[in-house]
């Protein structure tokens with residue numbers, strides 16, 4: 394992918410060339426590694442198909458997860474009639490829980506941007522397709538743009554919870570999803586960057602603290618909450634609200650925060666939620682083979 398390319402540089406290229414941002418992303422990729430833009434687009438299309446299939450197949454199902462700390466969250470939310478949230482958010486959250494629980498059950502998912510945070514992007518793409526009936530070409534372009542935001546974060550910080558905390562996984566997923574919504578609806582890359590920046594600022598410092606090191610609690614439900622943060626950030630950006638701090642600088646700040654996180658808050662299963670009394674007693678139950686699924 395594009396080496397050390399910042400968002401602002403890419404935006405300048407797109408504006409000077411008067412070309413759609415997603416096309417510029419593909420061309421920059423070609424300049425960097427020789428990949429054919431048409432082939433890249435077709436790979437993204439194939440990923441999109443897989444993500445939609447995975448979300449559809451697992452939607453609202455009860456799953457048997459590796460250690461049984463989750464598995465019926467998607468099912469419960471799918472049966473629930475929302476009181477305040479929109480149909481779009483409800484569908485995206487159910488799909489996010491469904492795919493995150495599928496991941497916890499070792500089923501096929503697209504690790505976009507990572508396996509632990511895969512629910513966010515699957516959920517958003519599914520809701521855009523199912524509820525808003527966005528056509529496939531626009532979804533492909535949105536996914537290309539989401540990808541470049543994720544790529545910039547990966548190259549500047551990391552997308553691994555063990556390196557920079559959950560801000561790097563769930564935070565990145567939410568930023569990508571938020572940018573994707575805005576791009577799909579407006580084709581405005583600058584607005585998309587504000588959505589991504591608003592998201593990252595809201596999730597900055599989020600620690601990686603899975604109970605026992607298993608990607609179940611708090612990971613699965615965090616995927617659904619991140620969907621809500623991504624939607625809120627996208628709606629703000631669509632309304633014209635800007636992030637005072639530009640996306641590239643937010644990512645640099647995120648890198649510094651990631652470096653300052655102690656080891657116990659970076660996927661070791663010791664700190665944060667993993668270090669609570671209840672988590673310790675769950676771990677003991679796991680060792681003796683008694684776990685209450687939730």
Ligand code: SF4
Pocket residue numbers: 509510553554555558559560562563600601602603608609611612615660
């Ligand atoms: S808590 Fe850690 S393992 Fe779980 S989703 Fe976040 S980064 Fe991934």
